[in-house]
Amino acid sequence: MTNAEKQTQLAELYTRRPMPISLPDNPTLTQKYADRVSEMPEDGFSLIPQICYLPYIYNSAALEASALVRKSNLMRGHVFVAPSHSLYETLTGNVIPAYGTYNTQVAAQPGSIILGYRYWEYDYPAATFKTPSNIMIRVSDACTGLDIAHDYISALTFAERVGVGLNNDLPMSFVTSPRVIAGSGQLNVEIQNTTNAVLACQFMIFVAEPITLVESTGYGSTQGFAK
Amino acid sequence: MPITPPNLYQTAVDNYTRRFQCAVDSGMFKVSGGCPSFQSADAPWLVKPPQAVDFRHQASLPVSSFTAGVDTLVVSFVSRLGYDGVINMLVNQFADQGFIEGSGSILWRVKVGFRWVENFSAIDTTIGEPDNPYIFGTGGIQFRERTVVAMYANIPDTSLFQAASLVTCGLAGWQYRLEPYSRVYA
Numbered sequence: 397m398t399n400a401e402k403q404t405q406l407a408e409l410y411t412r413r414p415m416p417i418s419l420p421d422n423p424t425l426t427q428k429y430a431d432r433v434s435e436m437p438e439d440g441f442s443l444i445p446q447i448c449y450l451p452y453i454y455n456s457a458a459l460e461a462s463a464l465v466r467k468s469n470l471m472r473g474h475v476f477v478a479p480s481h482s483l484y485e486t487l488t489g490n491v492i493p494a495y496g497t498y499n500t501q502v503a504a505q506p507g508s509i510i511l512g513y514r515y516w517e518y519d520y521p522a523a524t525f526k527t528p529s530n531i532m533i534r535v536s537d538a539c540t541g542l543d544i545a546h547d548y549i550s551a552l553t554f555a556e557r558v559g560v561g562l563n564n565d566l567p568m569s570f571v572t573s574p575r576v577i578a579g580s581g582q583l584n585v586e587i588q589n590t591t592n593a594v595l596a597c598q599f600m601i602f603v604a605e606p607i608t609l610v611e612s613t614g615y616g617s618t619q620g621f622a623k
Numbered sequence: 624m625p626i627t628p629p630n631l632y633q634t635a636v637d638n639y640t641r642r643f644q645c646a647v648d649s650g651m652f653k654v655s656g657g658c659p660s661f662q663s664a665d666a667p668w669l670v671k672p673p674q675a676v677d678f679r680h681q682a683s684l685p686v687s688s689f690t691a692g693v694d695t696l697v698v699s700f701v702s703r704l705g706y707d708g709v710i711n712m713l714v715n716q717f718a719d720q721g722f723i724e725g726s727g728s729i730l731w732r733v734k735v736g737f738r739w740v741e742n743f744s745a746i747d748t749t750i751g752e753p754d755n756p757y758i759f760g761t762g763g764i765q766f767r768e769r770t771v772v773a774m775y776a777n778i779p780d781t782s783l784f785q786a787a788s789l790v791t792c793g794l795a796g797w798q799y800r801l802e803p804y805s806r807v808y809a
Contacts, residue, residue, distance in 0.1 A: 464632050465632075467632040468629070468630065468633035468636045469630045495732065495739040496741075497741035509640070539647075540647055546767070547736070547770075548736065548737070576639070576640050578643065578644065578647040590737050590739060
């Protein structure tokens with residue numbers, strides 16, 4: 397297949413893509429906001445040929461599922477990390493001791509939505525990144541106790557996979573569909589070291605948070621937000 | 624400057640979030656634990672349900688079976704298919720003289736699946752008796768169906784003890800049948 401043919405096929409694939417949204421349940425609201433479709437922001441992910449080229453693989457599908465959140469105008473991206481800084485989290489610098497567990501809780505805005513994860517592991521103190529080994533992670537909703545996965549899962553699931561198709565160069569492992577954090581927006585994170593050696597790591601949770609709008613309270617100031 | 628109105632996508636996200644929150648508020652996930660308002664006092668890992676099945680596994684190994692500094696399996700079992708479980712009784716003993724509590728000359732470890740259980744990954748004292756195991760006050764160590772639950776021991780220096788001395792490990796508790804919504808999958 398020549399490059400021109402590839403480009404033609406690519407263009408066809410792109411133009412055939414369905415509208416990546418599900419319409420709201422409320423028909424009144426649908427009607428009310430239908431005229432704002434032209435104001436929708438461009439979604440940069442949809443423009444990447446690497447992704448458009450194979451629209452039916454997992455990452456493309458997952459990106460499509462989260463397009464709804466990315467294009468919503470009152471959500472913003474936020475990355476939570478656990479531990480906050482691996483090298484200084486403890487006095488000794490050894491984040492998770494042998495056979496040990498690291499526990500933490502991240503607090504997002506209520507109504508936040510999880511989009512994906514990424515796990516990094518490296519040697520301490522050289523900070524040389526390496527392939528995750530024998531690490532189990534559990535993320536659960538602090539309010540309801542719902543697990544994100546069935547049980548503890550291997551950190552390899554969230555690790556970067558260099559050179560394996562579209563996993564390469566992507567910043568995170570996507571969830572199958574955007575997942576709402578219930579209640580107070582807190583997540584329990586447990587990282588378990590199953591080896592007999594210390595471990596330095598960082599686990600990232602990619603979240604979309606609702607933006608809290610600030611209204612003017614009528615103090616006469618012209619600064620900040622006004623009604 | 625007017626407040627930015629929600630666009631079409633934001634409206635859909637709001638509906639999506641609202642639907643999920645409605646399911647949470649309805650008490651659908653109430654058995655799952657979590658914050659106090661969602662905790663259930665009769666969760667199956669706290670109170671033994673009528674259909675639960677007891678288990679009690681105990682075994683001993685002589686010191687001669689240990690290699691110095693190597694985690695050695697003493698007792699293990701596989702949980703039933705369709706049953707989650709909880710360990711709420713524990714025994715680890717050394718049936719001879721020479722062991723000093725807390726010295727680290729013997730370490731006991733509880734393992735569930737691939738992971739070492741938090742707070743039970745390096746026990747350096749004896750706990751409970753074979754005929755009178757230590758009972759957890761509340762909760763316990765939960766595990767899923769079809770999971771290998773095991774207890775290991777590690778003797779950094781085997782020459783400290785007589786070869787025939789026995790290291791004992793025991794796990795007991797119950798397994799409960801999965802009920803609708805008792806555990807919700809991602």
